[in-house]
Structures are given as structure tokens and as C-alpha cells.
Amino acid sequence: MSSSRDPRRGRRRPGGTGRPGPGPGGQRGERPRGARSSDGAGRRAGRETPQRRRQPSGTPPRRSTGSAGRSGSGPVPPPRRRFRRRDPQRRIRVAGVLILVVMVLFAGRLVQIQAIDAPTYASAASDVRLSTIDIPTTRGEITDANGNAFAVSVEVRTVFVDPEEVPDSKRAEVTDALTEHFDLDRDVVAGKVAAEPSRYQVIKEEVPPAEWKELEELGLEGVGAQVDYKRVYPEETGAADLVGFVGDDGHGLEGLEAVLDDTLAGEPGTRQVETGITGTRIPMTGGTAKEPVPGKEVRLTLDRDIQWHAQQALAESVEEMDAEGGSVIAMRPTGEVVAMADYPSYSPNEINESTASDRANGAVAEAFEPGSTNKVITAAGALEEGLTTPETVYTVPYSIQRYDETFSDSEYHETERLTLNGIMAKSSNVGTIQVGEQLGAEGLYEYLGKFGFGQPTGLDLPGENEGILTDPDDWWGTQLATVSFGQGLSVNAVQMASVYATIANDGVRVEPSVVAGTVGEDGELSATEEPTRERVLSEETSDELGTMLEAVTGDEGTAQQAQIPGYRVAGKTGTASRVNPETGDYEGGGYTAAFAGFAPADDPELIVQVVLHNPQKEHYGGEAAGPVFSDVMSFGLKTLEIPPSDSEPPDIRLTEDG
Incomplete structure (x- = not known):
């Protein structure tokens, strides 16, 4: 290949195979649009072919920027796109703002927790960590x-x-x-000492x-x-x-x-x-x-010594008489209970060794038919209504017929002419029926209610039995007779004791009480409210009844066992049949023996009521309950330092002949 250097440029000018020479008109030849040189194009094509890069599979072929690409011999690749990076300062500013917002939120929450809601959260934490326990106090x-x-x-x-x-x-x-x-x-101890986790x-x-x-x-x-x-x-x-x-x-x-x-x-x-x-x-x-x-x-109001003695005397009598149980009430005429003993009993220090029946307070929970101790109410009503007098004479046979029933006295006797005093002293059922008929069903029912029968005692003790007192409209033919001498109704021991306390208190009934009051830190007693008081009998009637009851303990009465040397004693025996729970009648039910009275008879200070339930060895009130009455009354009079009587009992006429 020949070449010549252009003297003006100092370059070698290419030959015919180089750049195209000037075309016609002396100007540099230009290739017309759409034309190409066969040899030049071949050389460029020859040079570019081996340099073409392989594209990955699935990647569009890259367009050639040479003449071959422009010649339409293959697909032209899209131009490469360039991405411009955003300003980094802007990103920093945005991130800083976001961080600041988060910090403000955290700071606000901390202020809320530690300042605004601090007491609430502290209280909640305290509730979780601390608990409240009771500190025992002295009962x-x-x-x-x-x-x-x-x-x-x-x-x-x-x-x-x-x-x-x-x-x-x-x-x-x-x-x-x-x-x-x-x-x-x-x-066991080792396990507690090593217990985990535990602090107590x-x-x-x-x-x-x-x-x-x-x-x-x-x-x-x-x-x-x-x-x-x-x-x-x-x-x-x-x-x-x-x-x-x-x-x-x-x-x-x-x-x-x-x-x-x-x-x-x-x-x-x-x-x-x-x-x-x-x-x-x-x-x-x-x-x-x-x-x-x-x-x-x-x-x-109790006296501990009298309470203890009454409990001992009762327990001995129940065991001796082989009875099912019994009660003793000692009471002042003004209603204050001095002793309330019951048997069987229990030790409160050994509860697990007792039964429910042992723990029941029979003095209020056990109802019984009062028997002859109830005759005093029949006599009281008749005297108060002016229907009789202590010396009114009654014809009293051994037995009497009422409707389809025959009623008799406890021991056979010829027909007698007895005064009301004599009827009470000898405890005549027949004579009492006659007095009850004078008073009538309505009158007898009224006085029974006045003496507290058929209603709460006022002591408010658990398990109290109010007894049974039916309306006279529901009484059948013989019930007036039976109620007159203490059958066909029931009472508890406190109710019966209250009857004799009323007589001893000149006819004024005072609701029984057992709580004197509360003692403050200064040792002073704050007394309870005054109990209910109601006049039931006149003082004259009460005195007459006292004289009758004193005759019961006299030499001709049924309760000589109740006598106490040096003291005038008034009282009444009671012997009542018990209902057989299996048959619903009195057959085979046993007896209730009772005695109620007060002393000194001329100036009463203490009332004692004794009840023995179903005694086996002796069932009459005088023989079974009388000795217990005498024992407890004697001890009570000495404990309370009540002086002996300084007068002799009056001469009491028991029969028409004196």
C-alpha cells in the first residue's frame, strides 16, 4: 500500500484504499446517505465481529453503534439508561427528622408515666408487690x-x-x-426449713x-x-x-x-x-x-360459783336417776339469771370430743310438758279474776269424767273437801280441773300468755324452743282439763322459772336476762337496756300464791324434800307424762320430773327451777327433782349471803275442817 504525506498537515494521506478522495468538483468525496463502501464496510465488519460481546441468556442483544447496525442487518439494542443518584444531604435530613419525632414520642411517654400517671402506676406496682393482712386483736x-x-x-x-x-x-x-x-x-421440719421458693x-x-x-x-x-x-x-x-x-x-x-x-x-x-x-x-x-x-x-348476770355447783348437782342427779338429761335455772325475782346448767354437756376446750346434742343448751332448747308446776297459773288466774279464794272449799273425788276421758289424782284417796290451798299442797289434778273450769279456756289461755308461754324468753339464745300453746279455739273437748294441770302444752325451763319469779316479784313479770352489760377500758359497766316489765298479778294475789306454795313444802305437802333448814321455802312439784315420739301418744313415753320454787318465802331473793327428763329410778317431781332444788337453793342462798328467815310460816288451812 502506498501513501503520501500531506505537506500542509504533516500527515500521511491514505491511498485509494483509505479515506475517499475528493469527489468531482475538487471536494472531498462524501458517501451518499444510504450508500456504503464495500471494502470499507467489510473491514469494519471484520474488525467488529470478533469484538461483539455475548449477552446473557434472556438478555436482548445490544445494538451495534457501527455502520453494520445502521445498515439494518440485525436488531438495534436500546440505548443504555443512566440513573442519577439523589442528593444524600436530603436523605440525612429526612432521617434526622424521623429520629427526632420518635425521640419526642418516647420523651412524652416517659413524662406521662413518670410525672402525670406516676401515682397510678406506683399504686398498681404496690398492689402487685404488697398485700394487706389482718393483725389479730384481743377478743x-x-x-x-x-x-x-x-x-x-x-x-x-x-x-x-x-x-x-x-x-x-x-x-x-x-x-x-x-x-x-x-x-x-x-x-417435716427439714422440708419447711429448706422449702423453695418460700419466705414463710x-x-x-x-x-x-x-x-x-x-x-x-x-x-x-x-x-x-x-x-x-x-x-x-x-x-x-x-x-x-x-x-x-x-x-x-x-x-x-x-x-x-x-x-x-x-x-x-x-x-x-x-x-x-x-x-x-x-x-x-x-x-x-x-x-x-x-x-x-x-x-x-x-x-x-351469772354467779360462777352457783353456776358450777348447779352443774355438778344436776350431773350427779341425772346419773343417779338414769335420766336422759336435765336443766337447772337459778334466777332472781327481777329476771336476772344466776345459773343456767344443762346436762349432758361438754368441754369447750375439747370441741371435737362432743356431739351436737351435747352442745345444745337444753335450758332453752328442750321443751317439755310442765305438769303440776303449771297448776300455779290456773290458781293465779282464778284468784286474780275473783273467782275463788285460798280457802274456798272444793269437793275433790279421786277421779273425774270429762267427755270420753277419766282424770284422776296420782294416788288413790276418798272424796275430800279441800280448800284451794289444799288442792295446791296435795297437787290434786281433779281439784285443779274444777278451778280451771271456773276460769274457762279463754281466761286460762290469757294468763298463760301473760306469764310468757308460747313466746320467746327474750334471752336470744341459739336453738331456743318457744314451746307450744295452741289457741283455745283449737282446743278439743278435754284440753281445758289437761292444760289446767300442765299437759297438752309445752315450755322450756327458763319460761317455767319466769313464772315463779313473777310470783316472787309481787306479780310483776320481768323479761329474763343473762347479760348485765359491757365493761369499758375504764372498768365501768355499761348496763344493757332495761328489760320489759309487765304486771301480771296484783301484789295481794302474789302473796296468796306464795302462801299456797309454801304449804307444798310443809309437812303435809308433796315436796318435803325441798325444805331448807332456817329458810321458809315456797315451791311446786311437777310430774308430767312424755309423748312417745314413735307412737305420738303418752304410752311408753316416760315422765318429766320437775320442781320450781323460791326462798325465803317471806322475802324472795332466789328462784330455782329443776327439770329431769325421763328419769328411770324415780319419776315423781318431789322425789326426783326436789333434792336437787334443795341442794342448789341452799348453796345459792349461802353464796349470795341471803340471811335465814326470821319468821315462822303461817298456819294454812288445807281442808274444810282445817
Whole structure:
């Protein structure tokens, strides 16, 4: 290939095979559009073919920028697109704004939690972490009229162990000490000392303070004690059936403990304690939120010594007579109960060894037909209405027919001419029926109600039986006769004792009471409200009845066993048939023996009512219940320091002939 250099440019000018020369007209030749040089194009094509890059599978072929591409010999690739990056400063500014917004939100939430809602969250956290427990308080004592205790609360300790406070190296020592001190099973104690997770394990309850002090002196790590109180009933008070007992929670379950629970219990205090994650309490933490308020002392009208003696005398008589049970009531004429004994009974310190029947207070819960002790009401009504006098004479045969029934006296006798005094002294059923017929059904029913029959005693004791007193409109043909001498109706022992207290109180009935009041911290007695008082009989009628009842205990009466040396005694025996629960009639039901009276007869100070249920060895009231009356009355008169009578009993005419 030849070449020549252009002198003007200092270049080699290509030959014919180079660039095209000037075309016609002396100008550089230009290739017309759409034309191509065969040799030039071949060379470029030859050079470009081996340099063409392979495209990945599925990628459109890249368009050639050479003449071959423009010649339409193959697909033309799209031009490469270039992306411009945005301004980085702008991105930074946006991110900064977002971060600032988030921080503001967090800060606002923190302000809300720590400042605005802080008390709410603190309270919620405290509720989760802390709990409130009761601080036991002292239950009020139950005492007799002189302040002698029937029930008292004594301070004891609940000994516990905090396992987390016991070092591993000391666990064996603590376990051995607790086991030996309380005579417990070692494996059980060891399990409590090593309990996990736990902060409170009870080792022993009701530990006397002196015993805890001995243990405390050993300095055992993790061992502590809490103050508690235990209800204690002095042994042999004889008042268990009346006083009752408390349950494991310290609240009264029976007797006066239940009736007066609100007064005796007081108000427990409260303490906040920390609670672990498992719910166990940490008793050593927290403070007192409310101080406990001790319960009030309740003072009764009872005399502890008379109560004890009455219980003993009753128990001996029930056992001796082989009776099912019995009751003794000692009462003042103004209604205050001095003793309320019942048998069978129980020990309130050993509840688990008793039965429900043992714990029932039969003095109010056991209803019985009063028998001849009820004759005094028949006589009282007739005297008060002016239908008879103490010396009115009645013709009294051994038996009498009323409708389809024959009624007779307890012992055979010829027809007698007895005064009302004599009818009462000899306890004549036939004579009393005649007096009852004078009074009539409506009149007898009215006086029975005035004396408190068929209604609550007012003592508000658990299980009280009001007895049975049917409306006279429902009485059948013979019921006036039977009610006159104490059959066909029922009462409890307190109701019957109240009848004789009314007579002894000059005819004024005072609702029975057993609670004298409460004792404050200053030792002063706040007396209960005055009981209901109602005049039932005139003073004259009461005096006449007292004289009649004194004749009962005289040498010709049916209750000579009730006599007390040095004292004039008034009273009445009672022997009543019992209904057989299996047959519904009196056949095979047994008897109720009773005696009720007061002394001194000339100036009454004490009433005693004795009831024996179904005695087997002796069933007459005079023989079975009379000796118990004499025993309890004698002891009561001496205990209350009531002086003997200073007058002789009057001469009482019992028969028409004197």
C-alpha cells in the first residue's frame, strides 16, 4: 500500500484504499446517505465481529453503534439508561427528622408515666408487690357478775421459719433445734426449713410466750414468731352450753360467743406485707396500716360459783336417776339469771370430743310438758279474776269424767273437801280441773300468755324452743282439763322459772336476762337496756300464791324434800307424762320430773327451777327433782349471803275442817 504525506498537515494521506478522495468538483468525496463502501464496510465488519460481546441468556442483544447496525442487518439494542443518584444531604435530613419525632414520642411517654400517671402506676406496682393482712386483736372476756372469767383470750405465738434467711450451713442446726423443742417430725421440719421458693413456713401454732422466749434465746437464724390469741375456757365452770365457743377463725359459733360476736370480737388491725413472686408473704416487712381495736368485755348476770355447783348437782342427779338429761335455772325475782346448767354437756376446750346434742343448751332448747308446776297459773288466774279464794272449799273425788276421758289424782284417796290451798299442797289434778273450769279456756289461755308461754324468753339464745300453746279455739273437748294441770302444752325451763319469779316479784313479770352489760377500758359497766316489765298479778294475789306454795313444802305437802333448814321455802312439784315420739301418744313415753320454787318465802331473793327428763329410778317431781332444788337453793342462798328467815310460816288451812 502506498501513501503520501500531506505537506500542509504533516500527515500521511491514505491511498485509494483509505479515506475517499475528493469527489468531482475538487471536494472531498462524501458517501451518499444510504450508500456504503464495500471494502470499507467489510473491514469494519471484520474488525467488529470478533469484538461483539455475548449477552446473557434472556438478555436482548445490544445494538451495534457501527455502520453494520445502521445498515439494518440485525436488531438495534436500546440505548443504555443512566440513573442519577439523589442528593444524600436530603436523605440525612429526612432521617434526622424521623429520629427526632420518635425521640419526642418516647420523651412524652416517659413524662406521662413518670410525672402525670406516676401515682397510678406506683399504686398498681404496690398492689402487685404488697398485700394487706389482718393483725389479730384481743377478743373480749365473758365474765360473771363479779368479773370471774368464763371465757378469756390469752396471748400465744405462731412460730415460723423464713427459709431464705437460713444459711445452708445452718439448716441442720435449725432443723434439729425446732424438732427437739416442739417434739415434731424431723423430716417435716427439714422440708419447711429448706422449702423453695418460700419466705414463710409455719412450724408451730399456739405456742405460749414463755416457750417461745426459750426458743428465741437460741438465736436461730430465720426463725421468728407472730403474736396471736387463743380462746381459753377455765375448766369446770359448768357454763359451756350457755357460753358456747369460737371457731378456728376466732369468731363465735355457738352460745353467747355467737350471739355477742360483734361485741366480743373487736376490730382487727391491718398490716402491709411484701409478697414474693410466688405469692409467699414476707412477714417481717411492711408497716402497720391500722391498729387493732380490742373487743369489749361482756359481763353476765351469772354467779360462777352457783353456776358450777348447779352443774355438778344436776350431773350427779341425772346419773343417779338414769335420766336422759336435765336443766337447772337459778334466777332472781327481777329476771336476772344466776345459773343456767344443762346436762349432758361438754368441754369447750375439747370441741371435737362432743356431739351436737351435747352442745345444745337444753335450758332453752328442750321443751317439755310442765305438769303440776303449771297448776300455779290456773290458781293465779282464778284468784286474780275473783273467782275463788285460798280457802274456798272444793269437793275433790279421786277421779273425774270429762267427755270420753277419766282424770284422776296420782294416788288413790276418798272424796275430800279441800280448800284451794289444799288442792295446791296435795297437787290434786281433779281439784285443779274444777278451778280451771271456773276460769274457762279463754281466761286460762290469757294468763298463760301473760306469764310468757308460747313466746320467746327474750334471752336470744341459739336453738331456743318457744314451746307450744295452741289457741283455745283449737282446743278439743278435754284440753281445758289437761292444760289446767300442765299437759297438752309445752315450755322450756327458763319460761317455767319466769313464772315463779313473777310470783316472787309481787306479780310483776320481768323479761329474763343473762347479760348485765359491757365493761369499758375504764372498768365501768355499761348496763344493757332495761328489760320489759309487765304486771301480771296484783301484789295481794302474789302473796296468796306464795302462801299456797309454801304449804307444798310443809309437812303435809308433796315436796318435803325441798325444805331448807332456817329458810321458809315456797315451791311446786311437777310430774308430767312424755309423748312417745314413735307412737305420738303418752304410752311408753316416760315422765318429766320437775320442781320450781323460791326462798325465803317471806322475802324472795332466789328462784330455782329443776327439770329431769325421763328419769328411770324415780319419776315423781318431789322425789326426783326436789333434792336437787334443795341442794342448789341452799348453796345459792349461802353464796349470795341471803340471811335465814326470821319468821315462822303461817298456819294454812288445807281442808274444810282445817
